[in-house]
Amino acid sequence: MTATITYRQAVIQAMADAMEEDDSVFLLGEDIAAAGGPFKLTDGLLERFGPRRVRDTPISEQAIIGTAIGAALQGLRPVAEIMFADFAGVCYDGIANELAKYRYMTGGQVTLPATIRLGNGAGAGFGAQHSQSVENWFLNVPGLKIAVPATPADAYGLLRAAIRDPDPVLVFEHKHLLNSEGPIAERPDVPPLGVAEVVRSGDDVTVVATQMMRLRVEQAAEVLAVEGVGVEVIDPRTVVPFDHETVGASVDRTNRLVVVQECSNDGSWGATVVARLMADRFESLDAPPLLVGGDDTPIPYSGALEELWIPSVDRIVDGIRRTLAY
Amino acid sequence: MSSKTAGSRLAADVPVETQLEWLRTMQEIRSFEDECHMMFARGLVRGSTHLCQGQEAVEVGACSALRTTDTMACTYRGHGAVIAKGAPMDRAFGEILGKAEGLCAGKGGSMHLTDMTVGAIGSFAIIGGHLPIVLGTAFAEHYEGRDGVSVCFFGDGSTNIGAFHEALNLAAIWKLPAIFICENNLYGEYSPIANTTPIERLADRAASYGLEGIQIDGQDIGLVHDTVAEAVARARAGDGPVFIEALTYRYKGHSRSDPGLYRPEGELERWMERDPIVLHERALVAAGVDQARCDEIRAEARKNVDEALARAMSWPDPAPESRLEHVFA
Numbered sequence: 001m002t003a004t005i006t007y008r009q010a011v012i013q014a015m016a017d018a019m020e021e022d023d024s025v026f027l028l029g030e031d032i033a034a035a036g037g038p039f040k041l042t043d044g045l046l047e048r049f050g051p052r053r054v055r056d057t058p059i060s061e062q063a064i065i066g067t068a069i070g071a072a073l074q075g076l077r078p079v080a081e082i083m084f085a086d087f088a089g090v091c092y093d094g095i096a097n098e099l100a101k102y103r104y105m106t107g108g109q110v111t112l113p114a115t116i117r118l119g120n121g122a123g124a125g126f127g128a129q130h131s132q133s134v135e136n137w138f139l140n141v142p143g144l145k146i147a148v149p150a151t152p153a154d155a156y157g158l159l160r161a162a163i164r165d166p167d168p169v170l171v172f173e174h175k176h177l178l179n180s181e182g183p184i185a186e187r188p189d190v191p192p193l194g195v196a197e198v199v200r201s202g203d204d205v206t207v208v209a210t211q212m213m214r215l216r217v218e219q220a221a222e223v224l225a226v227e228g229v230g231v232e233v234i235d236p237r238t239v240v241p242f243d244h245e246t247v248g249a250s251v252d253r254t255n256r257l258v259v260v261q262e263c264s265n266d267g268s269w270g271a272t273v274v275a276r277l278m279a280d281r282f283e284s285l286d287a288p289p290l291l292v293g294g295d296d297t298p299i300p301y302s303g304a305l306e307e308l309w310i311p312s313v314d315r316i317v318d319g320i321r322r323t324l325a326y
Numbered sequence: 327m328s329s330k331t332a333g334s335r336l337a338a339d340v341p342v343e344t345q346l347e348w349l350r351t352m353q354e355i356r357s358f359e360d361e362c363h364m365m366f367a368r369g370l371v372r373g374s375t376h377l378c379q380g381q382e383a384v385e386v387g388a389c390s391a392l393r394t395t396d397t398m399a400c401t402y403r404g405h406g407a408v409i410a411k412g413a414p415m416d417r418a419f420g421e422i423l424g425k426a427e428g429l430c431a432g433k434g435g436s437m438h439l440t441d442m443t444v445g446a447i448g449s450f451a452i453i454g455g456h457l458p459i460v461l462g463t464a465f466a467e468h469y470e471g472r473d474g475v476s477v478c479f480f481g482d483g484s485t486n487i488g489a490f491h492e493a494l495n496l497a498a499i500w501k502l503p504a505i506f507i508c509e510n511n512l513y514g515e516y517s518p519i520a521n522t523t524p525i526e527r528l529a530d531r532a533a534s535y536g537l538e539g540i541q542i543d544g545q546d547i548g549l550v551h552d553t554v555a556e557a558v559a560r561a562r563a564g565d566g567p568v569f570i571e572a573l574t575y576r577y578k579g580h581s582r583s584d585p586g587l588y589r590p591e592g593e594l595e596r597w598m599e600r601d602p603i604v605l606h607e608r609a610l611v612a613a614g615v616d617q618a619r620c621d622e623i624r625a626e627a628r629k630n631v632d633e634a635l636a637r638a639m640s641w642p643d644p645a646p647e648s649r650l651e652h653v654f655a
Contacts, residue, residue, distance in 0.1 A: 026469065052469065058499070061493035066458020066464055070476075073447060074397075091488075097452050098459060106440040106448065107431030108652035138334030143653055166655035 001186040008178040011041050011117075011154040015079060016160035019049050022077060025163060028064055029081030029117075038083050039119060039178060040086040061087050065094035066324035069102065069296030077163055080256050084126070085118035085134035085172055100143030120148070122149045122262060122310055123176035128298035131306075133211075133263040135172050135239055139272060141185070144239040145169040150214040152182040154197075154237055160190040166264040169193065174211040194241035198250070203272045205320055206250040208273060209236060209260040213311060217260050220316040231320065234317045239269040247273065248281050255286040256323050260316050267294040268320060292319040299301070334383075334546035334605035336613055337555075338607045340390075346610065348547055348624055349389060352382040352603045353627035355406040358415055359578075360404065361635055362422060362436070367561050371422055375436045376403035380577040383602030384509050385410040387550025388477060388572075391558050395462045397445045399456045400479040402447030402577070407479050412444035415631060419638035426644040433644075433652065454484045456494035457506070464502035464567075471563045475503040477554075485528050494569065498535040501566035505557045508571045509544065514560025516588055532569035544572030545602040548609065554586035574602075 005013070019025045027033075027042060033056040036043035046054040057064050059249060068078040082088055088095060095116065103110050122131035135146050145167055147158040155173065162169035199214065200221055203218055209217040214235045221231035232250050236243050251257050257277055260269035274289040292311045311319075336345055359377045366375055378385070381403075389410035400407035403424075407416060410645060413429060421428030422436045429441050437451040447463060450456035460478040467474040484490050485508060497504045510527055512519050525531070530537030542553050550572060558570035575597040579586035586594070607620045 058492075060492040063458045063461060063496040066456075066460070067491070067496070069464040070459040070462020071457070071466045071469070074461070074463055074470075076466050078462070093452055093455055094458060098450070098455055102448070103655065104436045104652045105430060105438045106428070106442070106652075107433050109430070109440055109442045110447075111655045118507060145424070145654075210384045254338065281537060295607055321487075 002183040003186065004181050005152050005184050006178065007152045007170060007180050008041060009095065009218045010156040010158060011173060011322065012043060012045065014156045015042065015045060015183055016048065018160060019053060024075060025077045025079060027079045027081070028055040030057055030083050032056060032061055032081050037081070039175065039177050040174070042081070050207060051157040061091035062094055065099065066321050068114045068116065069094065069099050071113060072112040073110055077113045077115070079115045079117060079163060080114060082129045084119045084128050085120040086132050088137065091104050095144070096138065097143045097168070100141045102107070104143060112168050113166050114168045115159070116168070117159070118170060119175050120172035121174040121176055122299050122306060123212060124309055125192070125301060125306060127301040131299040133261070136171065136263050136268050137190060138170060139240065139269055144165045144240060145238060146300060147171045147193060147238045148210040149173065149237065150177065150211045150235055151168045152180070153184050153188060156184060156188050157191045158193070158237060161193050163266055164190065165193060176212050186239070187212055191237070193229065194243055195270060196234050196236045196243035196246040198232065198246065199235050200231065200233040202232040202254070204254055205256040205258060205324055206232045206234060206254045207258045207260060207320060208234045208236060208247055210239070211262065213260045213262050216311065216316055217306065218314050219313045220320060223313065223317050229320070242269070242273065244280070246277055248277060252284045257289040258292060258320055258323050259289070260292045260311055262310055263294055264296050265291045266296065268293065287312040287323050290319050290323050292316055332550040335548040336603070336609050338549040338550040340551065342610070342613060342615060345548070346615065346619070348386050349603065349606055349610065349620060350567070350623045350627045351386045351410060352547070352606065353624045354415060354631055355382045355385070355409050356603060357628045357631040358405060358409060358418070361631060364596055365422070367429055371436065372424065373435060374581045374583070377420070377578045378403050378406040378576060380572045380602070381509055381511060381544070381595065383547035383606065384507065384544040384574050385479070385549055386490060387547040388554040389508055390551050391555040392477060393476070394444055396474050397447045397476045398479070399447050399460050400449050401456070401481055402449055402451040403481070404439055404479070405436070408439040408441060408446045408449060409494070411441070411554050413439065413441035413446050414633035416637040419635050420641050423638055424643065425638060425641040426648065427641045431644060431648060431652070443603050454480065454487035454489035456480070457484065457489050460494055460504050461496055461502060463499040464497065464504040465500065466481065475505060475558050475561045477505045479507050479509055481514065482508060482510040482512065482519050482523070482528060486514070486522060494532070494535045494567070497567040498537055501564065503561035504567040505554060505561060505571045506567060507554070508569070509574055510571050511574050511576045513576070513580065516584065516649070518588070527571070529569060531572040536568055537567060537569050539569045539571065541571045541573065544574035545600045545605055547602060547606050556627070
C-alpha cells in the first residue's frame with residue numbers, strides 16, 4: 001500500500017513517528033511550536049506532543065545548537081531546526097567545532113545523537129542570504145553526517161534515520177520542494193545513511209544529483225531518452241557518507257560522469273565526487289567528468305537572474321550532450 | 327575586588343575534615359599546574375597550556391557544592407576545574423602528555439580535559455562556545471524530571487562574546503538549573519578588562535536577563551562554597567539560573583608564551599598576599615586545626631602529584647591506528 005504525500009507532510013510525519021516511538025526525542029527551534037514552523041514543517045506537533053517536547057526558542061541559533069549538543073550529551077535525541085540553512089553561519093562554531101569534534105576530542109567518551117534540520121536551497125527568490133546549498137560548508141568537517149533528501153519518501157526516511165543515528169546528522173530540507181508530491185509506503189522503510197538510490201537506469205552516461213537538481217536531471221533524462229540516450233540517474237541521498245561505490249560501479253559501465261548541483265562548483269560535494277572518481281577509476285572514463293553548477297557569484301534575487309544561476313533542464317541536457325560527444 | 331575581605335572564612339555548614347580536603351585539592355591543583363609549567367619548559371608538552379595557579383578556590387569551592395552526577399563545563403584554563411570535579415590527576419597528566427591512557431586517549435590535550443564519569447563534561451577552547459552547551463545539559467535534567475544542575479565556568483572575556491548573551495537569555499526564560507560562574511581574573515588574554523569592557527562589575531550583566539548577579543571574593547573558598555551551594559539549592563528547587571562573578575587572579579600569563587609583562591608592577595605580589603591556599607589554611611588554623619596537620623596535608627598533596635606524574639610519564643603513546651577511532655559511534 002502506498003499513499004501520496006507532500007515533502008512537507010513527510011517531514012512532519014517523520015518527527016511525529018519518531019516522537020511516538022521514543023520519548024527522548026524532542027524538537028526545538030524558532031517559531032516551531034505555537035506557529036507550527038515558518039515553513040509549517042512542525043505543524044500540529046505542539047498540539048499532539050505538548051510544550052515539554054516541542055519548544056520555541058528565541059532567535060538564537062547558537063543557543064539552539066548548544067542546547068541540542070548538551071541534551072544529546074545527556075542521552076536525549078534533540079531535533080533542532082535552523083530555519084534557513086544559511087543561518088548556520090551564526091552557529092557554525094557550535095556545529096563545526098563542538099558538535100562535530102566532541103566525541104573525537106574526548107576519546108569517545110560521548111555520543112551525540114543530535115539531528116539538525118536546515119531549510120536549504122534556491123529557487124524561490126529569497127536572495128543571496130536565504131538560498132544557499134549549505135551542505136557544502138560542512139564537507140571538510142569530519143564528524144558530521146549530511147543528508148539531502150529530494151523526495152517525500154526520502155524526506156521521511158532520512159529524517160527517521162538521522163534521529164535514530166547515534167551521531168550528529170545534518171538534514172537539509174529543500175525549501176523549493178516542500179509542496180512536491182510523491183509516494184510513500186504505509187510502513188515506510190528507514191534507509192541506512194550512506195546508500196545512494198539509482199533513480200533511473202541507463203547505459204550511456206551517469207548523472208549524479210541531489211534535491212531539486214535530481215528532479216531536473218530526471219526531466220533532462222526524459223528529453224534525452226527520446227533521442228535514444230540512456231541516462232543513469234543517481235541520487236546519493238547523503239553527501240556524507242557518500243556512496244562512492246554505487247557511483248563508481250555505474251561509471252564503470254557508462255564511462256561518463258556528469259554531476260549537477262545547485263551551488264558554485266569550487267569546494268562543492270560534486271567536486272569531491274569528481275576528484276575521487278578521477279583518482280580511483282581514471283581508466284573507466286571515456287570523457288572528462290563534468291560539473292554543472294551555479295555561477296561563481298552569490299545567488300541573485302531577480303527571478304530572471306536566479307533562474308540563470310540555477311542549472312536548468314536545458315543546461316543539464318546540454319552538459320550531458322557535450323559529455324557524450326567528447 | 328572586594329578588598330574589605332582581608333582573609334577568608336570556613337564554609338558555614340561543612341565539617342572541618344571536609345574543608346581540610348579542600349586544602350588538599352587546592353594544593354594538588356597548584357602543584358599540578360606547577361608541574362605542567364615545568365613540563366612545557368622541558369618540551370614535553372605540545373601546543374599551548376593555560377594555567378590556573380591563583381584561581382583554585384573558585385574551582386574547588388564551587389565543585390565542592392556539587393554531586394558527582396551534576397555536570398560541570400569549563401574553559402581551556404580547565405585543569406583545576408576538572409581535577410576539582412574529581413578527575414584523576416594521573417590521567418589528566420597523561421592527556422596533557424598525549425598518552426594512550428590520558429583522559430581523552432591523547433586526542434584532546436591540555437585544552438580539552440574531560441571525564442564524563444565524574445560529570446566533567448568538557449573543557450572548551452573556543453571562548454564562550456560551551457555556554458550554550460550547558461543549556462542542553464541543564465535542560466535534560468528538567469526534561470527527565472531530575473534535579474541535577476549544570477555548572478559553567480568561564481572567564482571575564484567570555485562575557486563579551488555573543489554566545490554568552492544567547493546562553494543567559496535562554497537559560498533565564500526556560501528557568502534552567504544552570505549556575506554560570508565567571509572567573510574574573512581581570513585579564514582577557516593580554517588585555518586588562520578596563521580596555522575591553524565598559525563596566526567594572528560583570529555581575530551587573532545578569533540584570534539584562536532578569537537574573538540576580540552575585541559578585542564575590544573568589545580567593546575565599548568558604549565564601550565561594552556557600553554562595554554556590556545556595557545557588558545550587560535554588561536551581562535544584564526550580565528557581566532557575568544564577569550568575570556568580572568570582573574575583574580572582576591568575577599568577578601566570580595567558581598561555582605559555584606570555585610572561586604577563588602587561589601587568590602593573592606590584593599587582594601580582596598584592597594578589598599573592600591573598601593566596602587562596604594560604605588564606606584557607608589560616609582559616610583552618612584559626613578554627614582550631616593544627617598547623618602541622620595542614621603542613622602534612624599539603625605535603626601529601628605534593629607527593630600525590632609527583633606520583634601521578636610519574637605514572638603518566640610511564641604510559642605509552644597511543645597506538646597509531648587509534649587516530650582513526652572515535653569519529654563516529
